Amino acid sequence: MTDEEVIHLRPSEQEALPEDFQLRVQLCEQLASFVSPRRLERLEFALAHRTRWITVALEDVFQTHNASAILRSCDCFGVQDVHVVDERNEYTIHRQIALGAAQWLDLYRHTGADSAEAVDRCCKSLKSSGYRLVATTPHEGATDLDDVDVGRGPMALLFGTEYTGLTEVAMDHVDEAIRIPIVGFTESLNVSVSAALILKQLTTSLRNRGDVDGRLSESEQVDIRLAWLRRSMRHGEAIIRRFLTDNGVEPVTSETGEVGPQQIVPDVDIDEVADI
Template sequence: MLPDLTFDQKQDLVAYLYNFVTEHKRERIRHVLANRTRHLTVVLENIYQPHNASAVLRSCDCFGIQDVHIIEDEHEYRINPDVALGASKWLTLHRHGRGHQHNTRTCLQTLRANGYRIAATTLRPDSIPLPEFQIDQKTALCFGTEELGLSQEAHDLADVFVQIPMVGFTQSFNISVSAALTLYDLTNKLHTRPHHEWALSAQEEIDILTQWLIRTATHGRVLVRHYYRQQNWPIP
């Protein structure tokens, strides 16, 4: 929806949609949007338990991560609404689905082409401990299946390995716990850097804000079609 609108046209549409959203919700949306980032993105590879994948989405929303890439070579992603608590409504989900080949390679190579460093979370001995891992460049954090972790292909394509230090007998965390701990650490580091280094661009903000308002306002898509008719624009 809204494929051909200019920046100014989207601003006008936002002003129109604001009329159908409470002031409290408008302020909340503005605050959340100001803390959203695409400097970090999350990649989930073949996560087969809906409650775990949904918990990761919830953590991404809580820590301000906008984009989540879901690789579905073997397991189709399904949302558990009791766990996600509506988080997917506020995120941009990129699904690399079943029926296609080389989804992991395609996803990670595309991210690298877009300037992301590929960071594989792993237990390999040459991994960088999370407290020492720096976030001075755009980074895609990759998390694998609950039992096996990331695939060999994901490891081969990674630029760097990252590990959460552990001192107990059990040398692994549940994926949702691992993602939450990692995002907490890295977003804290990110927020010590100048805001402009990690915040959304003005174009990204208006694009996301428009989508959020459509999803927030009652009958948002109906309102958009009505606005298009008022402006004599072709309805997409």
Template structure:
């Protein structure tokens, strides 16, 4: 990463904006990762991204083996600027990559022998998979999951909208994580990478500014 570029980009930002970035960076985590699998309602994926930003989860992976779409910026409310978005066209590749990065695979499912949300071990680095609105997660995810997780429900309805489920899960696990002894914050190098990306996403004509910076070096 180029710290000179970071300093240059920050010269275009107000002190208030820089202070805002620093405040939020202290709250960011990569201890948790969120994955959506072939969610065909655009507003649901966008709302999940918004929840990731709200609860400080930096990474969202979208698997689109069947359905392909763009994030709805109105529903994401600008969160696409602040959350790292990874796109996959293979659920198996996504699972393999996350396992390589040390994540346990968590299938969110109301069925089977699932761990209830309040009993979930938040100390383990975890990737939470959320499935299609009606069909749920694929057999590939269910068969490769290290653990299944369910939200306790006490009514006739046996499922929740995916974006609601994601918000409930993230609010619960992130709150408990922050009360734990886990070192959940991102590293200084990761913060610098985000400082650069966030500055680029904030500044108008940032691509031209970056190009001129390297031409003048």
């Protein structure tokens, strides 16, 4: 692993799947035939409400329970991508708090020679992908959450460490700042609570607009549907391997013997998934 890499916390499973779009659609149909109608309906409902118009970037969030709670909020409100910089505080997922949310998200870790460089690269990467960087801050001068215009373009919400907030490096890249209006004596909310309130407000605003389509593209939906189906089945890898063989596609096998790279985030608890 080099300093220059952006590491996907769950290595891309797409490498093991056919590049041909129609084959991927057929593989989705094959996997879906092994899933109960109730579970499939839940997956499709969640997928229809997923968005990449809004994304989240976490800069050295210190407390594991806060980081995990933010993942849970991203899943609950349909935000698919989360970017992480953890050069100072290693990013870990608390299973009981995240409640499996990480399995349904795409998580990216940005690295560098030091924390400042990692933050700089993360911000530049998001901007190059078309996002405007939005700092979340309790300070005066920021736009009140109720007044934020989600229609101005895709937005990456930046959340900083619980103790000092976003660093100067991150703030130097920021296009705008937003705040949750506070009328009490306490200056700010817990970072995970702030994230939940902001995500609920902005995703609701996005879906209520008629002039902005924040939904995933058809290709993105197929890729995510494939990932979700394979993670929610006990024998998904065997079914995929058979499909690839039957269609003349050479499967890519990891060192663990499974099709595709090894998953880094906690494994799916199939018994929990069965309840979705």
